[in-house]
Amino acid sequence: MSDFPKILLDNVGVENSHTLQVYRSRGGYKSAEKTLKTMKPEEVVGVVKDSGLRGRGGAGFPTGVKWGFVPQNSGKPVYLLVNADESEPGTFKDRDILDHDPHKMIEGIIIASYAVNCHDAFIYIRGEYGWIVKRVQKAVDEAYEAGLLGKDILGTGFDLEVIVHQGAGAYICGEETGLINSLEGKKGQPRIKPPFPAVVGFLDSPTVVNNVETIASLPWILEHGADAYRGIGTEKSPGTKLFSLSGPVKRPGVYELPLGTPLRELIFGEEYGQGMLPGIELKACIPGGSSVPVLTAEETMAAKLDYESLAEMGTMLGSGGCIVIGDDASMPEVLKVLLQFYHHESCGQCTPCREGTGWLDTILERMLAGKGRPGDLDLIERVCQNMAGLTICVLSDAAVMPTRSFIAKFRDEFAALLPKDEEPEEFVPIARSAEDRS
Amino acid sequence: MAKIIIDGKEWEFEEGMNLFEACTIARGGEKLPHFCYHPGLPVAGVCRMCQVEIEGVPKLQIACNSTVRDGMVVNTRSERVENTVRQILEFHLLNHPVDCPICDQVGECALQDQYMKYGLYETDVDVGDKVMKHKAQAIGEHVMLDAERCVLCSRCVRFTEHITKTNEMGIFNRGNHSEVGVAPGLSLDNDYSMCVVDLCPVGALTSRDFRFRKRVYRLSSVDSVCPGCATGCNMRIEYADGVIYRQKPRTNLAVNEYWMCDQGRLLYKHVGGDDRLEEPFVREDGELSPVGWDHLWSALKARWEGLGESRRLVLVGSPHATLEELYGLKSLLADAAGGRVLGHRLDGTEMDRDDGFLMAADRTPNDQGARRLGYEAFTASELHDAGGEDALLVILDNDLAGLDEAAAEALGSYGAVAYLGWRENATSRVADFVLPGLSYAEKDGVFVNKDGRAQRFFKAVDGPRQAREDWRLIAELGEIFGHTPTWRAHHDLLSELSARLDAFGALAGGIGEEGTLLDGDSAAKEVERG
Ligand SMILES: Cc1cc2nc3c(=O)[nH]c(=O)nc-3n(C[C@H](O)[C@H](O)[C@H](O)COP(=O)(O)O)c2cc1C
Ligand code: SF4
Ligand code: SF4
Ligand code: SF4
Ligand code: FES
Numbered sequence: 001m002s003d004f005p006k007i008l009l010d011n012v013g014v015e016n017s018h019t020l021q022v023y024r025s026r027g028g029y030k031s032a033e034k035t036l037k038t039m040k041p042e043e044v045v046g047v048v049k050d051s052g053l054r055g056r057g058g059a060g061f062p063t064g065v066k067w068g069f070v071p072q073n074s075g076k077p078v079y080l081l082v083n084a085d086e087s088e089p090g091t092f093k094d095r096d097i098l099d100h101d102p103h104k105m106i107e108g109i110i111i112a113s114y115a116v117n118c119h120d121a122f123i124y125i126r127g128e129y130g131w132i133v134k135r136v137q138k139a140v141d142e143a144y145e146a147g148l149l150g151k152d153i154l155g156t157g158f159d160l161e162v163i164v165h166q167g168a169g170a171y172i173c174g175e176e177t178g179l180i181n182s183l184e185g186k187k188g189q190p191r192i193k194p195p196f197p198a199v200v201g202f203l204d205s206p207t208v209v210n211n212v213e214t215i216a217s218l219p220w221i222l223e224h225g226a227d228a229y230r231g232i233g234t235e236k237s238p239g240t241k242l243f244s245l246s247g248p249v250k251r252p253g254v255y256e257l258p259l260g261t262p263l264r265e266l267i268f269g270e271e272y273g274q275g276m277l278p279g280i281e282l283k284a285c286i287p288g289g290s291s292v293p294v295l296t297a298e299e300t301m302a303a304k305l306d307y308e309s310l311a312e313m314g315t316m317l318g319s320g321g322c323i324v325i326g327d328d329a330s331m332p333e334v335l336k337v338l339l340q341f342y343h344h345e346s347c348g349q350c351t352p353c354r355e356g357t358g359w360l361d362t363i364l365e366r367m368l369a370g371k372g373r374p375g376d377l378d379l380i381e382r383v384c385q386n387m388a389g390l391t392i393c394v395l396s397d398a399a400v401m402p403t404r405s406f407i408a409k410f411r412d413e414f415a416a417l418l419p420k421d422e423e424p425e426e427f428v429p430i431a432r433s434a435e436d437r438s
Numbered sequence: 439m440a441k442i443i444i445d446g447k448e449w450e451f452e453e454g455m456n457l458f459e460a461c462t463i464a465r466g467g468e469k470l471p472h473f474c475y476h477p478g479l480p481v482a483g484v485c486r487m488c489q490v491e492i493e494g495v496p497k498l499q500i501a502c503n504s505t506v507r508d509g510m511v512v513n514t515r516s517e518r519v520e521n522t523v524r525q526i527l528e529f530h531l532l533n534h535p536v537d538c539p540i541c542d543q544v545g546e547c548a549l550q551d552q553y554m555k556y557g558l559y560e561t562d563v564d565v566g567d568k569v570m571k572h573k574a575q576a577i578g579e580h581v582m583l584d585a586e587r588c589v590l591c592s593r594c595v596r597f598t599e600h601i602t603k604t605n606e607m608g609i610f611n612r613g614n615h616s617e618v619g620v621a622p623g624l625s626l627d628n629d630y631s632m633c634v635v636d637l638c639p640v641g642a643l644t645s646r647d648f649r650f651r652k653r654v655y656r657l658s659s660v661d662s663v664c665p666g667c668a669t670g671c672n673m674r675i676e677y678a679d680g681v682i683y684r685q686k687p688r689t690n691l692a693v694n695e696y697w698m699c700d701q702g703r704l705l706y707k708h709v710g711g712d713d714r715l716e717e718p719f720v721r722e723d724g725e726l727s728p729v730g731w732d733h734l735w736s737a738l739k740a741r742w743e744g745l746g747e748s749r750r751l752v753l754v755g756s757p758h759a760t761l762e763e764l765y766g767l768k769s770l771l772a773d774a775a776g777g778r779v780l781g782h783r784l785d786g787t788e789m790d791r792d793d794g795f796l797m798a799a800d801r802t803p804n805d806q807g808a809r810r811l812g813y814e815a816f817t818a819s820e821l822h823d824a825g826g827e828d829a830l831l832v833i834l835d836n837d838l839a840g841l842d843e844a845a846a847e848a849l850g851s852y853g854a855v856a857y858l859g860w861r862e863n864a865t866s867r868v869a870d871f872v873l874p875g876l877s878y879a880e881k882d883g884v885f886v887n888k889d890g891r892a893q894r895f896f897k898a899v900d901g902p903r904q905a906r907e908d909w910r911l912i913a914e915l916g917e918i919f920g921h922t923p924t925w926r927a928h929h930d931l932l933s934e935l936s937a938r939l940d941a942f943g944a945l946a947g948g949i950g951e952e953g954t955l956l957d958g959d960s961a962a963k964e965v966e967r968g
Contacts, residue, residue, distance in 0.1 A: 170612075172612075187608075187609075192481065192482070192483035192500075192503050194503070343613055343614070344612070344613060345612070345613070346612060346613040346614075347612055347613070348590065348609070348611070348612045348613045348614065348615070348616035349482075349484040349590075349592075349616075350484050350486050351484065351485055351486050351487075351526055351529045351530055351589070351590070352486055352526055352529050354529075354590070354613055354614050354616060355529035355530070355532045355533065355614055356529060357613060357614070358532075358533075358569070358613060358614035359529075359532060362567050366567075382525075385525075386522070386525035386526065386528075386529065389497045389498070390486055390489065390497075390498065390522065390526065391486065392483060392484070
């Protein structure tokens with residue numbers, strides 16, 4: 001796996017990589033310059049479509065196709081919103097780009113904006129990334145000073161304003177329409193779709209929302225071409241991707257790998273995780289951030305890190321946040337942490353999500369407190385079933401996917417929390433059945 | 439037009455029509471289960487109750503945020519849909535206190551209705567697990583909030599955001615700690631605040647005026663029209679045992695859509711007010727004394743005759759009187775008995791600001807009706823100049839003296855004053871004869887609103903025992919002046935006036951549900967729907 005061009009982390013580790021001077025000395029902004037000077041916007045969209053680049057924010061939607069949805073003659077401005085809200089447990093990959101290579105993202109913003117005819121772009125950074133906000137703002141200021149942003153960029157006649165916005169610290173503001181509401185100064189909660197943001201988004205105008213990593217992949221793609229990008233990774237998942245590796249491994253961190261790389265390489269490879277901490281065995285792994293189904297140790301060893309292979313295994317590549325779980329951890333406790341998160345972060349609009357996330361958390365809390373009831377696992381399954389696919393955004397599903405898979409794959413650990421062969425505990429029903437009434 | 443199949447039956451609807459509405463029609467008027475959808479508000483899509491199955495779409499879809507497309511096959515009653523709705527309902531009930539026995543919404547609660555229909559199951563929730571929220575908070579002059587009963591449908595929030603644009607209400611916090619309330623430092627005191635009570639599908643928002651006064655299933659209801667201003671909001675009067683308990687807006691997309699102002703809604707309080715004229719009065723030895731009707735009529739006749747050879751009759755109508763009454767007054771006492779009609783209102787009075795929403799500048803309900811019958815506004819000096827010792831002034835429900843000091847003085851220039859009305863006021867107090875009539879809630883009638891829309895309203899309750907329908911009083915007056923009316927029953931008045939007067943020809947075929955525009959549809963108010 002050592003033989004691939006680094007597309008995203010090539011500058012990370014270089015001293016002062018976050019400055020314009022270092023970025024330029026390593027060839028930075030050449031791609032944007034070439035793009036603006038020699039290509040038409042629709043050609044840029046074409047290259048990105050051909051490259052097969054898929055959104056790195058979690059859903060993996062083809063970026064060029066998304067751009068193609070933007071109506072070009074709506075009479076309204078087009079906005080580009082860069083999603084740097086990165087708040088999912090186990091996901092901390094965008095942070096490396098924002099922190100160490102902000103100019104790569106800015107260069108990507110210039111390219112993307114040019115492609116979709118946007119003249120006002122926003123970078124929405126999660127509230128807790130305070131120091132990163134400063135760093136990104138500094139980089140934007142540098143770019144303005146150097147004539148890379150603002151009016152008539154590099155003498156091409158293309159204008160682009162970029163505004164850095166700090167969120168207030170809510171996971172749901174990473175969902176694209178939640179982000180739009182938040183940026184508009186409204187309560188950060190997702191909007192119902194349709195309409196889709198590509199048509200009616202920020203300030204009711206056509207809007208493209210892209211993840212930081214997606215945007216940061218653009219300079220390389222436009223410099224080297226779609227074919228070169230397709231030469232990396234797999235047929236359906238071209239290119240490289242960032243993986244944030246956490247858990248009891250020797251070297252947690254952010255790594256760039258071609259898509260299609262075996263998951264065990266990420267965890268055990270010498271250049272990457274270097275294996276489990278001494279005395280701890282691999283028990284499970286959530287490969288794509290906390291919102292996707294968990295893999296057992298066996299599945300982990302067999303999995304490949306690309307969209308299609310993980311889908312075949314019943315999970316997802318998601319954001320590439322790889323959470324390794326050791327045999328010293330209790331699966332119900334791990335799940336409790338996740339459910340607490342979703343319970344806390346549900347925006348509360350949709351009834352199944354608002355009530356379901358809280359209910360799941362409550363049931364598990366009760367089980368962990370030794371007050372489980374015989375039917376609890378079935379109850380959890382029933383609640384999950386009624387939370388999935390019925391809400392405005394997929395946060396509800398994001399809570400369901402780990403829950404169902406944890407219980408399916410590690411059922412014994414959960415069953416051990418329940419009383420065995422006892423009479424169900426009596427409790428006062430609030431509502432009685434129809435028979436009781438009559 | 440789009441052809442679509444709903445529950446196995448083919449329908450034709452406008453392409454792009456809201457699917458929730460299409461389903462309502464296809465289900466014979468039975469709406470899909472819902473809490474958040476309201477045709478007068480932007481779609482929120484949050485309660486997730488209106489799920490339907492659309493062939494070819496793997497997930498269930500909410501009907502309220504879907505549109506009719508040609509070729510669509512929709513199922514609203516499949517087992518999958520029913521099961522899902524049942525489960526979503528369970529989520530709604532999860533943290534709900536289900537304290538129906540002590541809740542004022544009982545009988546008109548969407549949650550209770552759905553629950554009785556779908557949710558008669560044992561609950562899996564432990565009572566102790568419920569999230570507690572604030573109860574019984576007065577959030578404004580007219581509205582109480584019990585946040586625990588709220589199903590977070592956001593209707594009230596959308597109303598204050600998009601309709602009144604006053605933004606007092608919001609949903610605060612996240613997840614299952616989300617709680618509806620008013621923004622810090624604000625209270626819900628806009629002119630339409632009680633509409634949130636109508637909108638609230640559950641007992642979270644209740645009317646401070648109405649709560650705990652009557653169980654709603656004991657109320658009867660009658661269609662009416664608000665007499666509060668020239669808009670003529672359509673409403674229902676709800677009453678029991680002869681007592682009015684509340685007024686609620688009745689949907690009329692051409693007039694008030696779904697709303698009415700608080701002031702109009704609370705007008706019913708005057709009906710049973712302390713200032714009702716309950717008996718006939720005659721001024722004797724300078725004092726108004728209660729008398730029987732026979733006494734009043736003979737005293738009035740004697741007085742009329744006592745005004746001498748040159749005696750004259752002067753008539754004042756009212757923008758508060760019904761079309762029928764105004765027609766009766768004019769046709770019988772003026773055209774037949776030779777009285778002089780001065781007009782229907784004192785120029786420039788009873789006007790206020792137009793609030794740009796419903797409340798019209800003209801705070802009377804039937805100015806247009808009066809004008810189309812030929813009544814005009816008059817001044818206090820005209821009132822004075824028409825007077826004289828030989829003149830009997832008959833005033834129909836119009837507080838001239840209370841509206842204008844000069845008019846009060848002008849009344850003194852008449853030989854005698856007879857007042858027909860239902861509330862005691864400055865004018866009734868100086869009159870020589872007081873003939874107690876009925877309020878808008880005690881009789882049928884027609885008002886013509888500011889757009890020239892004739893609208894009917896109907897009797898809800900009986901008036902005071904001695905009070906009489908105003909049109910009958912007018913007929914009796916006619917007899918005194920020697921003229922018997924051509925009309926025998928109340929409805930004769932409307933048929934006669936629509937047959938005789940071109941301006942009211944449009945009413946010949948009756949008055950429609952949405953009222954009837956006297957000038958035809960060209961003058962139809964463009965309803966802004968957003
Ligand atoms: C609950 C939730 C949280 C999300 N958080 C993020 C996030 O922090 N960053 C991100 O890029 N995308 C996030 N997404 C995905 C975005 O909605 C959106 O799909 C993405 O930003 C699109 O960019 P891409 O096409 O470049 O991936 C989230 C989605 C959901 C449902
Ligand atoms: S699914 Fe959950 S987080 Fe998403 S909009 Fe609905 S309530 Fe909010
Ligand atoms: S108070 Fe009533 S109207 Fe407002 S959100 Fe709650 S349930 Fe809906
Ligand atoms: S706006 Fe006018 S007609 Fe409507 S309720 Fe208020 S007072 Fe009555
Ligand atoms: S009525 Fe459709 S989601 Fe609430």
